[in-house]
Amino acid sequence: MIELEGLTKRYGEKVAVDDLTFTVRPGIVTGFLGPNGAGKSTTMRMILGLDHPTAGDVRIDGTHYDRLREPLTRIGALLEAKAMHPGRSAHNHLLCLAQSNGIPTRRVHEVLDAVGLTAVARKKAKGFSLGMGQRLGIAAALLGDPRILMFDEPVNGLDPEGIHWIRTLMKSLAAQGRTVFVSSHLMSEMALTADHLVVIGQGRLLADTSMAEFIERNSRSYVRVRSPQREELLATLHRAGVTAVESGDGALEVDGSKAERIGELAAGSRIVLHELSPQQASLEEAFMRLTAESVEYHAHSGTPRPPQAWGEGWKKG
Numbered sequence: 001m002i003e004l005e006g007l008t009k010r011y012g013e014k015v016a017v018d019d020l021t022f023t024v025r026p027g028i029v030t031g032f033l034g035p036n037g038a039g040k041s042t043t044m045r046m047i048l049g050l051d052h053p054t055a056g057d058v059r060i061d062g063t064h065y066d067r068l069r070e071p072l073t074r075i076g077a078l079l080e081a082k083a084m085h086p087g088r089s090a091h092n093h094l095l096c097l098a099q100s101n102g103i104p105t106r107r108v109h110e111v112l113d114a115v116g117l118t119a120v121a122r123k124k125a126k127g128f129s130l131g132m133g134q135r136l137g138i139a140a141a142l143l144g145d146p147r148i149l150m151f152d153e154p155v156n157g158l159d160p161e162g163i164h165w166i167r168t169l170m171k172s173l174a175a176q177g178r179t180v181f182v183s184s185h186l187m188s189e190m191a192l193t194a195d196h197l198v199v200i201g202q203g204r205l206l207a208d209t210s211m212a213e214f215i216e217r218n219s220r221s222y223v224r225v226r227s228p229q230r231e232e233l234l235a236t237l238h239r240a241g242v243t244a245v246e247s248g249d250g251a252l253e254v255d256g257s258k259a260e261r262i263g264e265l266a267a268g269s270r271i272v273l274h275e276l277s278p279q280q281a282s283l284e285e286a287f288m289r290l291t292a293e294s295v296e297y298h299a300h301s302g303t304p305r306p307p308q309a310w311g312e313g314w315k316k317g
């Protein structure tokens, strides 16, 4: 279990992590989601004692990282791929880590096998592709057989096979009862991997929710309707107790009614329809709405929409 309490990090004027309080629990994959610069890496560095908090506290199974005995056997982390000596082989890199942490040598062979690097174990790391570097970083995280694992953007730059492999690995580690904490800036990626979501923006907690709850709240389905007899259609829908809102481009959006019913109501009043289409809002859109105000740098493609009122509704703790 990882517990953060009021965790804060300032760099001069910049507040990189702002009063974060949440708990990462065992047995599930917890996704740590936020746009670029949200403070995910800084938070993970503080969990590992690589950065010191300006305020607040973070504990690993009740203890500060600095006070853990043989920390690699308690928490394993992949923070930056290729954080290794380029002239060293994968085998020797892991062997050095094992020897300095009191981990038996046989674990080196086990983890090389687990990440599929046995065949290239004696090759120098500088010749490794990004995917091989990620696998070696994950092997290092697994070396001490820790109960807690933390991965910072593990699928960045990987091919589909590598992405699939990491997703499966994270789920199986969680199924073994371990705590798995993984960061990403892609909602679509988290939707496929995480059981629980912690969302941050500009260092602040925006949501702490189960994935199922996030999907339920944000998989908004509605029907788009366009008609040259818009006012008559609005009046007909109103009489039937169906609420429609303007979509901004002249069309109407109707929640809570099927396209069939709207079509039948329109036909009953001899109203011509030019469009009648069921729609499903994507989780990526929901994430973008939630974090819109906290994104540091926008492309000049339009004004971000303000976060919806529901943003606060599912924030816990």
Ligand SMILES: Nc1ncnc2c1ncn2[C@@H]1O[C@H](COP(=O)(O)OP(=O)(O)OP(=O)(O)O)[C@@H](O)[C@H]1O
Pocket (backbone or CB within 6 Å): 011, 014, 015, 016, 034, 035, 036, 037, 038, 039, 040, 041, 042, 043, 185
């Ligand atoms: N050593 C530092 N000195 C000054 N500012 C920093 C430092 N480290 C991080 N920051 C700033 O803190 C903020 C959070 O950065 P961080 O790398 O933690 O975000 P992130 O969510 O991991 O982003 P990304 O997905 O882009 O890696 C950013 O604005 C960053 O510029």
